[in-house]
Amino acid sequence: MLVRILAATVAGGIAIFVLGFVIYGLVLDPYMKANMVQYAGLIKDPPGWVALVSANLANALLFAFVFDYWAGIRTFVGGLKGGAIIMFLIALTLDLQFLAFMNLWKGDAVLPIIADLVGATVLGALAGGVIGLVLGLMNKNSAN
Amino acid sequence: MLLRILAATVAGGIVFYAVGFVLFAMILDPMLKPYMNQFPGMLKEPMPDMIFLPLWNLTMAGLFAVVFDRWATIRTFVGGLKGGLIMMPFMILIVDLQYAAFTHIFKVPVAFIVDLIAATALGTLAAGVVGLVLGLMNKESTA
Numbered sequence: 027m028l029v030r031i032l033a034a035t036v037a038g039g040i041a042i043f044v045l046g047f048v049i050y051g052l053v054l055d056p057y058m059k060a061n062m063v064q065y066a067g068l069i070k071d072p073p074g075w076v077a078l079v080s081a082n083l084a085n086a087l088l089f090a091f092v093f094d095y096w097a098g099i100r101t102f103v104g105g106l107k108g109g110a111i112i113m114f115l116i117a118l119t120l121d122l123q124f125l126a127f128m129n130l131w132k133g134d135a136v137l138p139i140i141a142d143l144v145g146a147t148v149l150g151a152l153a154g155g156v157i158g159l160v161l162g163l164m165n166k167n168s169a170n
Numbered sequence: 171m172l173l174r175i176l177a178a179t180v181a182g183g184i185v186f187y188a189v190g191f192v193l194f195a196m197i198l199d200p201m202l203k204p205y206m207n208q209f210p211g212m213l214k215e216p217m218p219d220m221i222f223l224p225l226w227n228l229t230m231a232g233l234f235a236v237v238f239d240r241w242a243t244i245r246t247f248v249g250g251l252k253g254g255l256i257m258m259p260f261m262i263l264i265v266d267l268q269y270a271a272f273t274h275i276f277k278v279p280v281a282f283i284v285d286l287i288a289a290t291a292l293g294t295l296a297a298g299v300v301g302l303v304l305g306l307m308n309k310e311s312t313a
Contacts, residue, residue, distance in 0.1 A: 063211075063212075065209040065210075065211070065212050066209075067207075067209065067274055068209050068212070068273055068274060068275070069272060069273060069274075070271070070272055070273060070274060073271045073272050074270055074271045074272075075271075077267045077268075077270040077271035078267070078268075078271035078272075080263070080267050081263065081264055081267035081268050081270075081271060084260050084263040084264050084267060085260075085264045087260060088257065088260035088261070088264070091256065091260075092237060092241060092242075092257075096237065096241040096242035096243075097240075097241035097242075108241075111236065112233070112237070115229060115232060115233040115236065116233065116261065116264065118229050119226060119229045119230050119233065119261075119265075120265060120268075122222050122225050122226035122229055123226050123265075125219060125222035125226075126214070126218045126219045126222040126223040126225075126226050127213060127214055127218050127219075127223075128212055128213060128214060129211060129212060129213070129214060130212075
C-alpha cells in the first residue's frame with residue numbers, strides 16, 4: 027500500500043505542477059493579476075520552488091491517501107470524479123478564507139472566484155485521474 | 171445522505187467557528203503577528219468579514235463530512251478525530267506552503283509551524299464532531 031500511495035503521489039504531484047503552471051501560470055494569470063490589488067513586496071517573483079513542489083506533493087498525497095485507504099478508487103474516471111470533488115472544496119475554502127480576512131480583489135470578486143474554482147476543479151479532476159490510474163496500475167502489479 | 175452531510179457540516183462548522191475564535195483570534199493572534207510581514211491595507215481590520223468567515227468554516231466542515239460519509243464511512247467521534255488528524259495537516263500544508271511559495275507573508279518558519287499545529291488540533295476536534303453527527307444521523311435513519 028505504501029509504495030502504491032507513494033508512486034501515485036509522485037505522479038499526481040507532477041500532474042499538479044504541470045497543469046497548475048498551464049492553468050494558473052499561463053491561462054489565468056493575466057486575468058487574476060488584473061483583478062487583484064497589488065501590495066508592494068507581497069508576491070514572490072520567482073516563487074519559492076521548494077515550497078511550491080512540497081505543496082503539490084502534499085495535495086497529491088492527500089488525494090492518494092483518500093482514494094486508496096478510504097474510497098478504493100483505482101481508475102482514471104474514479105479519480106477524475108474524486109479529485110474534482112475534493113479540489114473544488116479545497117479551492118472554495120481558500121477563496122472564502124481570502125474573502126474573510128483579506129482585501130485581495132478589486133471590486134466585485136465573483137467572476138475571478140468562479141474562474142479560480144473552475145481552474146482548480148479541472149486541475150484537481152485531471153490530477154485525481156492520474157492518481158486513480160496509477161493506483162489501479164500498481165494494484166494490478168501487486169496482485170499479479 | 172444529503173441531510174446527514176448537511177447536519178454534520180453545520181455542527182463541524184460551529185466547532186471551527188467557536189474553537190477557531192478562541193484558539194486563533196484570542197490566543198495565537200498576538201503571538202503570530204510579530205512573525206508575519208504586514209502589508210498595509212491587505213487585512214480586513216479590525217474585524218474579518220463576518221459573512222465569509224462562517225462560510226469558510228462551513229466549507230471546511232463540509233469537506234470532512236463529504237469524505238467521511240461518501241468514502242471513509244466514519245460514524246463515530248473517535249473515527250472523526252482520526253480522520254481529521256490525517257486530513258487536516260495536509261489541508262494546512264497545501265494552503266500554507268502556497269502562501270510560502272507565492273508570498274512573503276511568513277517572516278520565519280515559526281509562524282508556519284505554530285499555524286500547522288494549532289489548525290491540526292482545531293480541525294481534528296471539528297472532524298470528531300462531524301463523525302459523531304454522521305453516526306447519530308445514521309442511527310436515526312436506520313431506526
